[in-house]
Amino acid sequence: MGDVKTPRRGYHSPVRADAALRTRRAIVAAARELFLEHGYTAASLRAVADLAGVARPTVTAAFGSKPALLRQILDEALAGDDEPVPVAQRPWFAPVLEATDPAAVLDAYAGVCTLIGSRAARMFEVVHRAAGDSPELTELWATLGRNRRSGAEMVVRRAVETGAVRDDIPADHVVDSLWMFNDPALYTALV
Known part of the structure; x- marks a missing residue:
């Protein structure tokens, strides 16, 4: 009768979810520190990424x-x-x-x-x-x-x-x- 597609199961890795949560929290902590110390305008996303220990695109991917x-x-x-x-x-x-x-x-x-x-x-x-x-x-x-x-x-x-x-x-x-x-x-x- 034709091709029947089987629905894919969702993938969930507790290890990856935990790592993503730790990354988000590190970014938030770094941004909070920089915003408080230097002000919002002077604190760049590059500086946030550096302080959080992540790549600049990771900050954008996490928060937009x-x-x-x-x-x-x-x-x-x-x-x-x-x-x-x-x-x-x-x-x-x-x-x-x-x-x-x-x-x-x-x-x-x-x-x-x-x-x-x-x-x-x-x-x-x-x-x-x-x-x-x-x-x-x-x-x-x-x-x-x-x-x-x-x-x-x-x-x-x-x-x-x-x-x-x-x-x-x-x-x-x-x-x-x-x-x-x-x-x-x-x-x-x-x-």
Whole structure:
């Protein structure tokens, strides 16, 4: 009846997957070090590759572009690891969602902001300084601000869900205040 093609089985090598993960982590660590030490613009992908001990094309193959590598570093700084789990689903964010009154929600969120600030504040500054260098970085900086504001909105909603809050201040003003306080630059200035 003709040629019947047998589907090929997928190939998966745990050894190769582990090596690829180690390579990605080495690239991220090297880029983080160079971006923090020299700034985003001055740190070339060639320098990242050299410090990571890989070939320059390996960096591009792993991340695609320098802005994508920067986004990965930011994601890891915000989350604390390279697992694809949203911040709101992290165990260290759980106290915000489990709090039973508005004061406890805000107290738990202050802990989250301190934790994130300790890991990500310096990388936020790297992005802020490079934001005018390209439209992609300008958009990344704007996205970081929008994400912080969304986080503030979520926390305010949670505080309202848990009990009575002041009704003489418009909710958007409360969100704006919390958005200001969750700025990693404030963490840097105070800590």
